[in-house]
Amino acid sequence: xxxxxxxxxxxxxxxxxxxxxxxxxxxxxxxxxxxxxxxxxxxxxxxxxxxxxxxxxxxxxxxxxxxxxxxxxxxxxxxxxxxxxxxxxxxxxxxxxxxxxxxxxxxxxxxxxxxxxxxxxxxxxxxxxxxxxxxxxxxxxxxxxxxxxxxxxxxxxxxxxxxxxxxxxxxxxxxxxxxxxxxxxxxxxxxxxxxxxxxxxxxxxxxxxxxxxxxx
Amino acid sequence: xxxxxxxxxxxxxxxxxxxxxxxxxxxxxxxxxxxxxxxxxxxxxxxxxxxxxxxxxxxxxxxxxxxxxxxxxxxxxxxxxxxxxxxxxxxxxxxxxxxxxxxxxxxxxxxxxxxxxxxxxxxxxxxxxxxxxxxxxxxxxxxxxxxxxxxxxxxxxxxxxxxxxxxxxxxxxxxxxxxxxxxxxxxxxxxxxxxxxxxxxxxxxxxxxxxxxxxx
DNA sequence: TAGACAATTGAATCGCTCTTCAAAAAGCCA
DNA sequence: TGGCTTTTTGAAGAGCGATTCAATTGTCTA
Numbered sequence: 001x002x003x004x005x006x007x008x009x010x011x012x013x014x015x016x017x018x019x020x021x022x023x024x025x026x027x028x029x030x031x032x033x034x035x036x037x038x039x040x041x042x043x044x045x046x047x048x049x050x051x052x053x054x055x056x057x058x059x060x061x062x063x064x065x066x067x068x069x070x071x072x073x074x075x076x077x078x079x080x081x082x083x084x085x086x087x088x089x090x091x092x093x094x095x096x097x098x099x100x101x102x103x104x105x106x107x108x109x110x111x112x113x114x115x116x117x118x119x120x121x122x123x124x125x126x127x128x129x130x131x132x133x134x135x136x137x138x139x140x141x142x143x144x145x146x147x148x149x150x151x152x153x154x155x156x157x158x159x160x161x162x163x164x165x166x167x168x169x170x171x172x173x174x175x176x177x178x179x180x181x182x183x184x185x186x187x188x189x190x191x192x193x194x195x196x197x198x199x200x201x202x203x204x205x206x207x208x209x210x211x212x213x214x215x216x
Numbered sequence: 217x218x219x220x221x222x223x224x225x226x227x228x229x230x231x232x233x234x235x236x237x238x239x240x241x242x243x244x245x246x247x248x249x250x251x252x253x254x255x256x257x258x259x260x261x262x263x264x265x266x267x268x269x270x271x272x273x274x275x276x277x278x279x280x281x282x283x284x285x286x287x288x289x290x291x292x293x294x295x296x297x298x299x300x301x302x303x304x305x306x307x308x309x310x311x312x313x314x315x316x317x318x319x320x321x322x323x324x325x326x327x328x329x330x331x332x333x334x335x336x337x338x339x340x341x342x343x344x345x346x347x348x349x350x351x352x353x354x355x356x357x358x359x360x361x362x363x364x365x366x367x368x369x370x371x372x373x374x375x376x377x378x379x380x381x382x383x384x385x386x387x388x389x390x391x392x393x394x395x396x397x398x399x400x401x402x403x404x405x406x407x408x409x410x411x412x413x414x415x416x417x418x419x420x421x422x423x424x425x426x427x428x429x430x431x432x
Numbered sequence: 433t434a435g436a437c438a439a440t441t442g443a444a445t446c447g448c449t450c451t452t453c454a455a456a457a458a459g460c461c462a
Numbered sequence: 463t464g465g466c467t468t469t470t471t472g473a474a475g476a477g478c479g480a481t482t483c484a485a486t487t488g489t490c491t492a
Contacts, residue, residue: 017469033334035252038449052470054451105337117333118249120396121321127396134393162412165401166386169393169409173385177350180336180343185381193385196378200416233439254479268440270481 017056018066021046025067026112034064034115034126065125071112072133078109079140089148090204096144097194098187100137100171105181114179137168148202155203163201170194233272234282237262241283246324250280250331250342281341287328288349294325295356305364306420312360313410316353316387317403318394326391333392353384364418371419379417386410 024046028037031045039060043050057063079099086092102110113133120127141164148154156163174190185193191208199206240262244253247261255276259266273279295315302308318326329349336343357380364370372379390406401409407424415422 014468031338033249033251033338035249039451040449049471050450051452051472055469060450111334111337114337115334117392117396118327118331118335120392121327121330122247122249130396131393131398134398157416158412162409165409166413169386169389170382172392173389176333176336176388177347177385180333180346182347182350193378193381196374197382197413197417200373201413230438255481256479265441266480267442267482271439274481276480 014056021053021056021063022067022070025063026071026108029064029067029115030108030111034068034119037064065129068112068116068126068129071109072129075109075113076133076136079137083144089144089151089153090202090206092144093141093148093198093202093204094195094206094208096141097167097171097198098191100168100175101187101190101194102175102178103187105179107179110175111179114176117176134168134172137171138164140164141167145202148204153202153204157201157203163198166201167194167198170197230272237269237272237279238283238286241279242287242324242328245280245283245331246327250284250335253280281345284328284332284342284345287325288345291325291329292349292352295353299360305360305367305369306418306422308360309357309364309414309418309420310411310422310424312357313383313387313414314403314407316384316391317406318391319403321395321397323395327395330392330395350384350388353387354380356380357383361418364420369418369420373417373419379414382417383410383414386413 021042025037025042027045028041032038032041037060039050039053042060042063043053046053053060053063057066079096082099083092083095086095113130116126116130120130138161142160145154145156145160145163149156149160171194174185174193177185178187178190195206195208198204237258241253241258243261244257248254248257253276255266255269258276258279259269262269269276269279273282295312298315299308299311302311329346332342332346336346354377358376361370361372361376361379365372365376387410390401390409393401394403394406411422411424414420
């Protein structure tokens with residue numbers, strides 16, 4: 001951020017302001033839905049007037065697409081970062097599963113992704129974004145599975161591609177359940193459910209060691 | 217429907233018109249999204265003016281909830297009907313899996329369900345509807361699995377509840393992929409993916425005999 | 433068939449959103 | 463500091479959507 005001598009945030013450069021707007025759009029989308037956001041919502045989130053938003057993004061639609069795109073990119077990059085440097089495929093797999101689920105019902109990144117489920121059926125751009133993300137996640141899982149199989153850590157029950165697709169599908173679905181506040185299925189429970197599949201699919205007793213907190 | 221002597225549709229009774237409006241709302245929601253539908257969209261779908269819609273449903277929100285509720289109910293009832301009378305748990309399982317997936321990208325029933333994914337995080341009513349549907353579907357699968365296990369048709373790899381939850385989750389997720397027009401994953405492919413899990417979970421070689429048409 | 437009731441229309445109103453744009457404010461640089 | 467550019471504001475106008483309601487039309491019944 002840019003501050004003046006008094007420590008007050010001042011005007012921003014073109015690129016900075018665009019990033020601000022993307023972040024503001026992210027929040028506005030979560031609050032009002034991809035198809036319910038209005039220009040004023042975004043402007044308010046950004047602490048600007050609608051005119052200023054229009055100055056940088058003449059068309060609201062483009063800003064929304066950028067926001068979704070950026071959110072997905074960040075989501076995926078964060079997942080990669082978490083397993084960065086890990087050796088053990090089993091550990092990698094467990095961490096990847098965990099990182100694909102929302103931290104809680106209000107997780108902003110997953111909330112953003114979930115917004116697109118309905119819109120993708122109507123909007124080619126959103127469909128492409130979602131489909132691409134899905135396929136990239138499948139590839140990620142597939143490479144972990146293949147590596148584990150090559151090292152003898154996993155004994156796959158079937159095609160790695162099939163298992164990978166199912167793992168991503170499970171993540172997606174439990175993400176929806178969690179953000180919809182299912183009374184029983186929270187992040188920990190979802191991890192266990194997905195691991196139940198991952199264990200029989202890999203033949204590995206995958207320990208769900210939560211690095212952050214003990215399971216409820 | 218009600219017709220006059222000339223065979224032209226005439227005014228309808230209270231109940232009939234409400235059902236019409238629910239059907240119209242269903243179409244409008246699919247076209248514009250749960251949070252993008254406007255009163256005029258529904259009115260146009262119903263072939264009426266906005267005033268007439270308001271006469272029956274003073275608040276659009278209630279009509280939309282009713283439409284989602286009715287759509288879910290129908291979706292679930294249809295699934296029950298398909299396996300009605302079947303004896304073999306294996307056949308029942310396969311048919312149930314198939315009936316949980318959209319027939320294609322434009323399947324209206326699944327499109328309607330998918331609309332709620334994002335809205336449920338923001339709207340308690342929608343969250344409750346979705347969660348309830350999920351739980352009912354889980355119960356359906358669970359009873360099939362339990363019956364199969366009792367008869368010796370299935371040899372379950374783990375808790376029936378866990379398997380049931382995962383099967384419904386997979387259906388949900390592939391429903392989204394299909395309605396988003398994934399270039400590779402269509403209804404047939406999704407059935408095979410879910411069956412891959414169902415087979416190792418039940419120890420039964422579940423044949424995917426498509427009763428309607430040959431696989432693509 | 434007259435009268436009562438139910439359903440629907442269409443116009444009027446209100447408020448909100450998008451869009452444009454001139455003016456103002458803030459930063460930059462010589 | 464003074465002038466130039468970039469960014470932001472705020473106001474004005476056009477248009478749309480929700481809402482209300484009087485008038486109209488169709489249906490039913492006695």
